[in-house]
Amino acid sequence: MTYPQTKAALQRLLTDHVVPGVSYAFIDHDDIETGEMGQAAVVPRSEPLRAGMVFDVASLTKVVGTLTVVLQLLAQGRLQLTDRLSDWLPEWQDQRVTVRHLLTHTSGIVGYIPNRNQLGAADLTAGLLQLHVGPNFNQKMVYADVNYIFLGWIVEKILGEPIQVAAQKRVLTPLGMTHSTFTPSNPLACVPTELTADRGLVRGVVHDPKGYVLQRRCGSAGLFSTAGDLATFCHAYLNPEQVASVLPPDWVHQLTTDWTPTGTAGRSLGWALAGTQWPQPHRIIWHSGFTGTYLVLDPQQQQAMVFLSNRIHPDAPNEVYLDQRNAVIGTYLAEK
Incomplete structure (x- = not known):
């Protein structure tokens, strides 16, 4: 398990000054390799x-933290995909939006908060609850932090x-992610x-503005972690039976399914979907974060990749990174 082509692609990100540094992990069944450069x-x-x-x-916070807790509650019957947002947050007026819409980013929630x-936390909370549902409701996947903020609430x-x-x-x-936290104690240990x-x-x-204001009540951003800890998380995701109390196997095994209301919007619960349908279905799940992070998991092949960078250091948004990110993922998928 060396992935020379993928590592060369990572090195090019540094050589071309796309990102200052990269920390990575490759997971192949029970083998885990980590490294860093730059x-x-x-x-x-x-x-x-x-x-x-x-x-x-x-935004890896969404799938590592918030989604995982939501899956636990679904497995325990304490929450249903059909529950309405207004059932749990009565301040929200539109009764059409369900937990499933929030999880798959098909809620269509839009609006502008001056x-x-x-704003402080109380005013931002009120502003988010006064947003409204737009024309994409139930039909189109439009990624939005507000969905996972509401799930956190x-x-x-x-x-x-x-x-x-x-x-x-x-x-x-419980997963033993001992270097992961929402409240780092030593800033100098952080990138x-x-x-x-x-x-x-x-x-x-936390860099994310909403996460900075909402702090512990933000389910869309705020997690700090390492490549090693995220490799531990990915390995657990590929083997949920080993940690069934944390990752409910029945739900985790269904995450390669398109869970959007139309079944065609390319989104699972939390995760984005990629892969092929021909000659046989082979789906992978993946998720990215604004700061320059992503996870790619292939449950069928028991393989995964963790990528952590500081792509907004020293300046955001560094949109050149986005095309390069997709190219590296493509190289990894082809090589593995």
């Missing part, structure tokens, strides 16, 4: 990327504790993200 920081001074450094994984990033209603607290107790700790005008160099604190 820089943790380029401002205010150059700093090499060290083994085991912690990354702000951004000065959103300057539903979890809080059921369990009586914020989603990030629940995820730590129910996912990170910095953006150098911003208002917050300075963001390091050891």
